[in-house]
Amino acid sequence: MLFPSNHPLPATPLRVVATGAGIVTALGIGWRANADGLRTGRPAFRTVTLFDVSRQRAKIAAEADLPASLPPSRLSGKVVGRLDRGAKMLWLAAHEAWDQSGWEPAEDLPLVLGTTAGGMALGEDYFRTAVRTPDRHRQQPTRALYYQSQTQGRAIIDALGIGGPVTVISNACASGASAIGHAWELLHYGRCTRVLAGGCDALCQLVFAGFDSLQAISPTVCRPFDAHRDGLSIGEGAAMVALETLDNARRRNATILGELVGYGTSIDLHHLTQPQPSGDAAFAAMTLACKSAQIVPVDIDYINAHGTGTPLNDSAETLAIRRWAGPRAATLPVSSTKATIGHLLGAAGAAEAVICLMALREQWLPPETTLENLDSACLFPIVREPRDARLNTALSNSFGFGGVNATLIFKRWA
Amino acid sequence: MSHVFVCGLGAVSPAGWDVPGLCQAVRKGDLLPPQSLEWPGRKFPLPWLPVPNPDPRPAFLSHPRLRRTNLLTQYVVASAMEAASHYLQAHVKDRRLGLIVCLQAGAVQYSYRFFEETLRQPGTASPLLFPETVFAAPTSHAAALLADLPLAYTLVGDPASFLQGLALSVQWLEQGVVDACLTVGAEETHWLLADALWHFQHSTVISCGAGAICLTLDPALSIGVELSCITDAHTYTCRRSREVAAKAMRAQLATSSPAQLLCDGVTGNSRADGPELAAWRDWTGPRLSPKRALGEGLMAAAAWQCVAACDALTIEQHKTAIVSLVGSNQQAIGAVFIRI
Numbered sequence: 001m002l003f004p005s006n007h008p009l010p011a012t013p014l015r016v017v018a019t020g021a022g023i024v025t026a027l028g029i030g031w032r033a034n035a036d037g038l039r040t041g042r043p044a045f046r047t048v049t050l051f052d053v054s055r056q057r058a059k060i061a062a063e064a065d066l067p068a069s070l071p072p073s074r075l076s077g078k079v080v081g082r083l084d085r086g087a088k089m090l091w092l093a094a095h096e097a098w099d100q101s102g103w104e105p106a107e108d109l110p111l112v113l114g115t116t117a118g119g120m121a122l123g124e125d126y127f128r129t130a131v132r133t134p135d136r137h138r139q140q141p142t143r144a145l146y147y148q149s150q151t152q153g154r155a156i157i158d159a160l161g162i163g164g165p166v167t168v169i170s171n172a173c174a175s176g177a178s179a180i181g182h183a184w185e186l187l188h189y190g191r192c193t194r195v196l197a198g199g200c201d202a203l204c205q206l207v208f209a210g211f212d213s214l215q216a217i218s219p220t221v222c223r224p225f226d227a228h229r230d231g232l233s234i235g236e237g238a239a240m241v242a243l244e245t246l247d248n249a250r251r252r253n254a255t256i257l258g259e260l261v262g263y264g265t266s267i268d269l270h271h272l273t274q275p276q277p278s279g280d281a282a283f284a285a286m287t288l289a290c291k292s293a294q295i296v297p298v299d300i301d302y303i304n305a306h307g308t309g310t311p312l313n314d315s316a317e318t319l320a321i322r323r324w325a326g327p328r329a330a331t332l333p334v335s336s337t338k339a340t341i342g343h344l345l346g347a348a349g350a351a352e353a354v355i356c357l358m359a360l361r362e363q364w365l366p367p368e369t370t371l372e373n374l375d376s377a378c379l380f381p382i383v384r385e386p387r388d389a390r391l392n393t394a395l396s397n398s399f400g401f402g403g404v405n406a407t408l409i410f411k412r413w414a
Numbered sequence: 415m416s417h418v419f420v421c422g423l424g425a426v427s428p429a430g431w432d433v434p435g436l437c438q439a440v441r442k443g444d445l446l447p448p449q450s451l452e453w454p455g456r457k458f459p460l461p462w463l464p465v466p467n468p469d470p471r472p473a474f475l476s477h478p479r480l481r482r483t484n485l486l487t488q489y490v491v492a493s494a495m496e497a498a499s500h501y502l503q504a505h506v507k508d509r510r511l512g513l514i515v516c517l518q519a520g521a522v523q524y525s526y527r528f529f530e531e532t533l534r535q536p537g538t539a540s541p542l543l544f545p546e547t548v549f550a551a552p553t554s555h556a557a558a559l560l561a562d563l564p565l566a567y568t569l570v571g572d573p574a575s576f577l578q579g580l581a582l583s584v585q586w587l588e589q590g591v592v593d594a595c596l597t598v599g600a601e602e603t604h605w606l607l608a609d610a611l612w613h614f615q616h617s618t619v620i621s622c623g624a625g626a627i628c629l630t631l632d633p634a635l636s637i638g639v640e641l642s643c644i645t646d647a648h649t650y651t652c653r654r655s656r657e658v659a660a661k662a663m664r665a666q667l668a669t670s671s672p673a674q675l676l677c678d679g680v681t682g683n684s685r686a687d688g689p690e691l692a693a694w695r696d697w698t699g700p701r702l703s704p705k706r707a708l709g710e711g712l713m714a715a716a717a718w719q720c721v722a723a724c725d726a727l728t729i730e731q732h733k734t735a736i737v738s739l740v741g742s743n744q745q746a747i748g749a750v751f752i753r754i
Contacts, residue, residue: 185585
């Protein structure tokens with residue numbers, strides 16, 4: 001039962017570990033391709049090819065190259081043919097996470113997804129057909145169905161042969177982090193022993209045009225925390241993590257990639273699209289995450305910032321980090337991987353969670369190679385060059401339109 | 415096990431901008447008179463039930479945050495304010511109210527307008543419209559009006575997800591992060607959405623609005639109704655059809671008794687209703703079917719079912735109300751509310 005829970009609250013909250021991770025970005029498909037790209041900070045942007053941007057102010061994005069065929073699954077060829085780009089990326093990421101985890105299918109295994117747009121490109125196709133030829137109905141039911149994010153989720157559980165609840169969280173650009181945070185809460189409070197969680201968003205014209213209309217997309221280069229930053233760059237991708245209780249992972253002698261030790265979330269009521277200038281909600285999310293992890297800022301070795309590259313976001317996040325970290329800020333390495341792979345929107349928090357796991361496991365810091373002139377407000381060091389580092393704890397921030405802020409904290413598993 | 419109480423209900427529907435209007439229409443049971451949605455080039459119009467303009471217009475609709483918002487946000491805010499009013503009056507200070515907004519289609523009106531502008535001339539597509547197309551926008555506006563919220567989420571899914579939202583409310587209450595939590599289900603409509611629904615349910619009348627339930631662990635704030643249980647989420651898979659999932663949900667709920675009320679999601683469309691009717695074939699007790707009166711309001715209709723069930727417990731002789739949500743393409747979930 002969802003309520004009352006089949007599992008009583010444990011006397012002591014349970015520890016949660018990641019035993020599988022999968023990622024798709026413009027850098028490539030899978031952990032290795034992304035770790036290699038992120039480690040060097042090689043930006044993955046190019047002129048958009050998926051739709052016409054000739055009349056847009058901005059022209060570039062971090063487009064992913066998808067393989068001609070997907071990994072084998074329980075899905076029929078007909079269903080695979082109907083999947084949108086986002087669902088395909090989701091399946092690639094889920095497949096990698098699942099394989100790495102060594103999990104067996106179960107009918108009660110939950111899936112928690114974060115997305116902002118679902119299969120929006122199919123929605124756009126529906127729109128075009130309905131408006132131009134309203135009496136032409138061929139493929140319209142398929143578009144209407146596969147456009148919906150719960151259909152993306154159902155495709156994944158069918159592909160894996162699992163059957164638990166599918167929960168779709170759409171907290172704008174915090175969606176992926178919220179999904180992983182929600183999964184952490186389910187495990188931490190003993191409601192289940194395994195959860196597959198993450199996020200996905202594919203490039204689509206409506207969203208690209210939307211950010212462009214707000215003049216939020218950089219017409220030059222995405223440079224988070226740069227004094228002359230002029231906007232974000234959109235990316236696309238998916239990332240999934242296989243999360244389970246530590247006891248469960250130990251029982252099956254699983255390889256542990258890292259521990260998810262804390263989650264904090266808050267809401268910024270200042271404005272629909274602008275953060276409260278002093279970053280109060282970001283500060284609250286980081287503080288709550290530390291509280292749940294039972295650590296203090298001095299314990300954090302790296303921050304993967306939300307760092308969109310927009311003037312307003314980065315200044316609010318800068319103030320929040322300074323206030324939260326206190327004296328630790330002066331030596332706390334920070335970077336935004338959005339300079340490399342773009343802003344993955346609903347997938348961003350999930351991808352950045354996987355990036356934190358990579359950094360902790362392989363002991364390096366992802367650099368921001370596009371940074372030219374550091375904003376003088378940043379009293380913390382931005383990682384600008386590829387480098388190895390001793391990392392034990394990493395914090396990842398995700399902030400969304402509408403004001404949901406989410407912070408995840410990961411620890412190295414040694 | 416926690417005892418979870420209902421401390422407020424809210425509704426916006428084709429029957430008006432409050433719970434009494436909704437429940438009166440549901441009890442009457444007759445479909446409200448539909449209107450026609452016309453579209454250039456389409457051979458025949460599509461039936462729909464709009465929400466009438468509020469009279470008088472609620473003062474909160476003049477809030478600066480609602481100046482440019484769509485109808486969806488107005489429905490969310492209105493139902494949330496109605497459902498939270500009891501809690502807000504009781505807690506003038508030190509409020510810790512959570513908010514979960516559940517949507518299926520989301521902001522179809524502004525999405526249509528923005529994409530239409532984008533295709534015509536992207537350089538002049540309105541930056542005021544785009545942010546309002548985001549699923550999380552209504553949640554954000556409602557949170558701003560309610561103020562002092564520690565938590566607010568937006569869930570997307572088929573209409574049965576409303577009970578996932580209610581279960582998440584309970585989770586937050588049990589974790590102690592909120593003292594009360596609102597779950598809102600809402601939709602607005604547009605020709606494009608009516609057209610999409612038509613592909614699956616030819617004779618269904620589409621409608622819109624919102625419904626809200628406020629939960630608390632504090633019995634002193636209860637309206638006399640307790641949430642007794644929410645079944646598992648019986649997800650539709652390639653191995654578990656909608657009909658099988660509906661029966662699995664049914665199997666977790668009570669057997670028929672005259673003291674129990676069933677509030678189902680039957681619309682009158684045999685194709686759409688089939689699995690739910692099959693699951694409840696043996697039910698001989700009383701039924702309420704809000705969609706028969708108010709049309710297919712998607713996530714809003716799921717919320718209306720819960721609101722109507724709770725309201726019936728406060729004014730009628732039923733001891734128990736069962737809500738059956740057999741979603742369109744994701745899952746079947748049921749819930750039981752009891753009179754205390």
